[in-house]
Amino acid sequence: MRVYKFGGASVKDAEGVKNLARIVSLAGEEPLLIVVSAMGKTTNALEAITTAYVGGGDAFSLLDTLKHSHEQVLADLFGTTSHPVFNEVANTFVEIDWILEEEPHQDFDFIYDQVVSVGELVSTRIVNAYLEYTGISSQWVDARSFIHTDNTYREGQVDWEKTRAESTKKLLPLLESKVLVTQGFIGGTSENYTTTLGREGSDYSAAIFASCLGARSLTIWKDVPGVLNADPRLFTDTKKYSELSYPEALEMTYYGATVIHPKTIKPLQNARIALYVKPFYAPEEPGTLVSETSQTDTSIPAIIVKNNQALVSMAAKDHSFITEIHLSEIFKTFATHQVKINMMQISAISFSVCFDFDEKRFAKLVAALGSVYHLKYNSPLQLITIRHYKRDLITELTAGRVVLLEQLSRNTAQLVVKIPD
Numbered sequence: 182m183r184v185y186k187f188g189g190a191s192v193k194d195a196e197g198v199k200n201l202a203r204i205v206s207l208a209g210e211e212p213l214l215i216v217v218s219a220m221g222k223t224t225n226a227l228e229a230i231t232t233a234y235v236g237g238g239d240a241f242s243l244l245d246t247l248k249h250s251h252e253q254v255l256a257d258l259f260g261t262t263s264h265p266v267f268n269e270v271a272n273t274f275v276e277i278d279w280i281l282e283e284e285p286h287q288d289f290d291f292i293y294d295q296v297v298s299v300g301e302l303v304s305t306r307i308v309n310a311y312l313e314y315t316g317i318s319s320q321w322v323d324a325r326s327f328i329h330t331d332n333t334y335r336e337g338q339v340d341w342e343k344t345r346a347e348s349t350k351k352l353l354p355l356l357e358s359k360v361l362v363t364q365g366f367i368g369g370t371s372e373n374y375t376t377t378l379g380r381e382g383s384d385y386s387a388a389i390f391a392s393c394l395g396a397r398s399l400t401i402w403k404d405v406p407g408v409l410n411a412d413p414r415l416f417t418d419t420k421k422y423s424e425l426s427y428p429e430a431l432e433m434t435y436y437g438a439t440v441i442h443p444k445t446i447k448p449l450q451n452a453r454i455a456l457y458v459k460p461f462y463a464p465e466e467p468g469t470l471v472s473e474t475s476q477t478d479t480s481i482p483a484i485i486v487k488n489n490q491a492l493v494s495m496a497a498k499d500h501s502f503i504t505e506i507h508l509s510e511i512f513k514t515f516a517t518h519q520v521k522i523n524m525m526q527i528s529a530i531s532f533s534v535c536f537d538f539d540e541k542r543f544a545k546l547v548a549a550l551g552s553v554y555h556l557k558y559n560s561p562l563q564l565i566t567i568r569h570y571k572r573d574l575i576t577e578l579t580a581g582r583v584v585l586l587e588q589l590s591r592n593t594a595q596l597v598v599k600i601p602d
């Protein structure tokens with residue numbers, strides 16, 4: 182069997198859904214499960230609704246705008262007929278109305294998951310109905326009954342054993358006769374609450390399903406020709422990799438290449454499942470293949486830019502050397518505040534750490550470290566990672582810019598730089 186994943190960009194409007202149906206119709210007879218994200222920027226809109234609800238803003242009017250944009254897609258796809266999907270979508274959105282009518286639950290992350298997950302529940306209703314409408318026999322599947330997670334809201338941790346057992350038992354038989362349509366990004370707890378797997382997590386969902394169902398391949402359909410050596414929104418003259426090895430894809434996504442979610446590659450590598458990254462606007466093009474036999478063309482350097490970085494340098498208040506005792510305390514503080522370190526550097530009397538800036542976490546982290554160390558900090562900064570770098574490229578990328586930290590290993594260069602004014 183195969184798994185296809187369609188992200189928000191591929192289903193941002195009615196044309197996108199029609200194109201998805203065309204791609205599915207070209208897929209042939211092999212059993213197919215498709216994993217779909219929320220349409221366009223729906224997840225951002227749902228985040229804004231959640232924040233407004235908790236903060237006392239006008240969440241209902243934001244919700245109305247989102248409902249209207251989905252109604253427009255339905256009208257474009259099904260006309261003004263009384264197709265049952267109109268009701269299905271309305272009934273799914275009503276779940277948010279019910280939440281908004283109550284006093285907010287104390288746990289923000291819990292509310293977030295119950296509200297934000299609706300984006301995927303709605304998009305898959307629409308996609309499934311449209312596939313059926315065009316004569317493709319399909320069935321809507323609730324991912325929350327298959328992707329079992331713990332109750333870490335917004336970052337659900339997958340119970341692989343349960344997920345594998347349940348998917349194999351119930352989904353494999355269904356796949357024999359129908360295309361299955363399910364949601365990316367969401368899972369369910371043992372108490373039947375909804376969890377999400379982290380922003381942009383639909384690629385990961387697709388990898389989980391591919392692994393648990395023993396898929397032959399996973400195809401992720403994107404608005405780019407494949408995996409490029411840099412984000413085309415930031416660089417011109419990008420080059421496409423025709424192939425990437427699993428380790429290379431793993432490194433690129435780890436350093437922040439947002440084209441694929443970082444958790445996607447490992448389950449595929451473990452199960453030796455081929456990953457194709459292909460353009461949804463030209464499905465016949467080869468895209469990029471990540472597989473066991475794929476070789477990376479290391480003559481093409483990959484540039485990965487991570488924005489919104491913070492750099493904190495700490496020195497002991499008694500001016501003593503930074504020792505292993507200090508380091509273990511510092512790492513513990515980062516772990517306690519759930520701040521992931523992107524880069525670090527030690528000197529005799531100071532230790533510098535670069536990490537993703539998050540206002541709330543930053544304030545707490547700085548308060549905790551500041552009670553023990555003298556701190557200097559800087560944000561927002563950029564972290565530039567270059568795989569298979571060449572000196573000339575580093576010079577080109579840093580020309581006229583202030584470099585605060587630089588680290589070179591054999592294959593990877595990392596630079597923390599100030600954002601130009």
Ligand SMILES: Nc1ncnc2c1ncn2[C@@H]1O[C@H](COP(=O)(O)OP(=O)(O)O)[C@@H](O)[C@H]1O
Pocket residue numbers: 187188189190191218381402403404405407408409410411412413414438439440441
């Ligand atoms: N190395 C890269 N190769 C290709 N695209 C990249 C790369 N790095 C960042 N991107 C960006 O990733 C985008 C596609 O990912 P994303 O927006 O998450 O799609 P979707 O939400 O549809 O899954 C592209 O439009 C591109 O701007």
Ligand SMILES: N[C@@H](CC(=O)OP(=O)(O)O)C(=O)O
Pocket residue numbers: 187188189190218219224225300365366379380381382383384
């Ligand atoms: N809709 C979710 C999950 C996701 O992965 O979306 P996309 O496939 O559009 O990146 C998000 O925006 O975070």
